[in-house]
Amino acid sequence: MNRLVSMTVNGEPCELSVALNRTLLDALRNEGSLTGTKKGCDVGDCGACTVIMDGRPVNACLVLAAEAEGAAIETIEGLQPAYDKPHALQQKFMEFGGAQCGFCTPGIIMMAKALLDENPDPSEDEIRFALAGNICRCTGYTKIIDAVRATAEELRRAGTL
Amino acid sequence: MKPFEYYEPATLAEASELLRRLGKDASIIAGGTDLLVELKEDLRSAHHIVNIKKIPGLTDFAYDPANGLRFGALVTVREIETSPAVNGNYPNLAKAVSLLGSIQVRNRATVVGNICRASPSADTIPPLIADGASLSVYSGGTERSIPLDEFFTGPGRTVLVPGDIVTGISMPAPRPTSGRAYIKHGRRKAMELATVGVAVSMEHVAGQCSDIRIALGAVAPTVIRARRTEDLLRGRMIDAALLAEAAESAMQEATPIGNVRASAAYRRDMVGVLTRRAIGYAMGGVQ
Numbered sequence: 001m002n003r004l005v006s007m008t009v010n011g012e013p014c015e016l017s018v019a020l021n022r023t024l025l026d027a028l029r030n031e032g033s034l035t036g037t038k039k040g041c042d043v044g045d046c047g048a049c050t051v052i053m054d055g056r057p058v059n060a061c062l063v064l065a066a067e068a069e070g071a072a073i074e075t076i077e078g079l080q081p082a083y084d085k086p087h088a089l090q091q092k093f094m095e096f097g098g099a100q101c102g103f104c105t106p107g108i109i110m111m112a113k114a115l116l117d118e119n120p121d122p123s124e125d126e127i128r129f130a131l132a133g134n135i136c137r138c139t140g141y142t143k144i145i146d147a148v149r150a151t152a153e154e155l156r157r158a159g160t161l
Numbered sequence: 162m163k164p165f166e167y168y169e170p171a172t173l174a175e176a177s178e179l180l181r182r183l184g185k186d187a188s189i190i191a192g193g194t195d196l197l198v199e200l201k202e203d204l205r206s207a208h209h210i211v212n213i214k215k216i217p218g219l220t221d222f223a224y225d226p227a228n229g230l231r232f233g234a235l236v237t238v239r240e241i242e243t244s245p246a247v248n249g250n251y252p253n254l255a256k257a258v259s260l261l262g263s264i265q266v267r268n269r270a271t272v273v274g275n276i277c278r279a280s281p282s283a284d285t286i287p288p289l290i291a292d293g294a295s296l297s298v299y300s301g302g303t304e305r306s307i308p309l310d311e312f313f314t315g316p317g318r319t320v321l322v323p324g325d326i327v328t329g330i331s332m333p334a335p336r337p338t339s340g341r342a343y344i345k346h347g348r349r350k351a352m353e354l355a356t357v358g359v360a361v362s363m364e365h366v367a368g369q370c371s372d373i374r375i376a377l378g379a380v381a382p383t384v385i386r387a388r389r390t391e392d393l394l395r396g397r398m399i400d401a402a403l404l405a406e407a408a409e410s411a412m413q414e415a416t417p418i419g420n421v422r423a424s425a426a427y428r429r430d431m432v433g434v435l436t437r438r439a440i441g442y443a444m445g446g447v448q
Binding site for chain 2: 003004019020021023043044045047049050053056058061062063064066096106114129130132133134135142
């Protein structure tokens with residue numbers, strides 16, 4: 001049986017008809033046609049499906065779509081301020097080589113955004129702690145952490161945090 | 162995930178009646194971080210999912226220095242992790258919740274859900290047992306209290322019957338003489354299931370132990386209290402010789418299995434090491 005779920009996705013109202021056993025992840029990717037959020041392990045271990053739900057980062061694979069009724073969801077698609085202008089995090093990930101195959105990147109960037117929203121000046125330990133649930137199997141984590149630190153610095157300088 | 166019927170009862174009475182009627186074929190969903198994984202991996206079958214998030218009153222959180230801590234079944238692990246009252250008064254619980262899964266998981270998972278899942282390696286259970294926590298359980302219009310150390314009957318099994326809903330958990334406030342510690346032992350620092358977890362909650366003055374509770378995780382079919390070891394330490398001056406004796410005693414109380422994460426012998430050895438270490442931390446040793 002399907003249910004009509006109304007939520008806000010990246011600031012815009014979004015109404016999806018989804019089966020009750022559908023996860024938020026599958027609903028976003030299929031019914032919502034937002035494939036930026038990746039499906040990795042599908043059991044909450046890898047973090048590739050990280051989205052921000054009502055201000056908190058969650059694994060979209062462990063949320064029933066029906067539970068997103070009334071929620072505000074942020075995904076990687078909503079991050080850039082304009083079509084040809086990447087978000088500071090995306091820019092720094094490119095500059096620092098923080099992505100290789102790129103599959104884990106949307107989840108890591110959303111988790112990093114949630115961290116910086118809460119803590120504009122994280123230490124390396126705090127970044128590692130925040131990203132513990134995001135697994136990258138291509139590269140090391142050093143460049144990812146450098147990119148997050150550089151973003152934090154830039155955003156603090158620009159006063160946009 | 163197989164299809165299921167989905168319910169969102171608005172009251173405890175409605176939820177309890179529903180759960181009693183549906184029987185063992187129904188599961189409560191709160192955080193869902195264990196349940197959805199089990200459903201996806203066919204480790205559990207449930208044709209009826211009862212979401213308790215629409216029930217008012219289950220998100221309450223209260224701490225006061227006289228009555229201690231009480232919070233509802235829908236309070237997330239992350240809320241407990243970031244609570245100043247928990248960090249200031251229950252450092253063992255604070256430590257345990259910071260090591261459970263990832264922030265993404267902790268933002269959804271509930272502490273009561275972690276308890277009701279009844280995993281022998283659950284992170285939240287040892288410190289809560291050591292601190293003397295009790296669960297409030299609602300069923301058909303009445304509420305009863307169950308001490309946490311009498312709640313578990315086996316791996317994944319508890320004393321709950323269909324119609325029971327755990328509504329919250331409470332534990333006494335610490336005293337000036339209280340010392341507490343939790344050590345999680347694993348192969349890596351994050352995203353790990355405990356191979357051994359040891360929680361200690363004690364009352365001590367100038368090296369003298371007047372009371373102590375020790376809870377061991379992942380080394381028996383349920384989290385257990387090391388009661389003989391507690392008896393050995395209660396009323397005694399803690400010194401190196403007594404700590405060695407306590408470590409040996411705790412090892413004898415553990416009944417670990419060997420599995421993919423650690424052998425039985427290794428787990429038993431670590432119970433000794435970590436029990437000694439946790440008592441040291443609880444008495445003010447630097448972690």
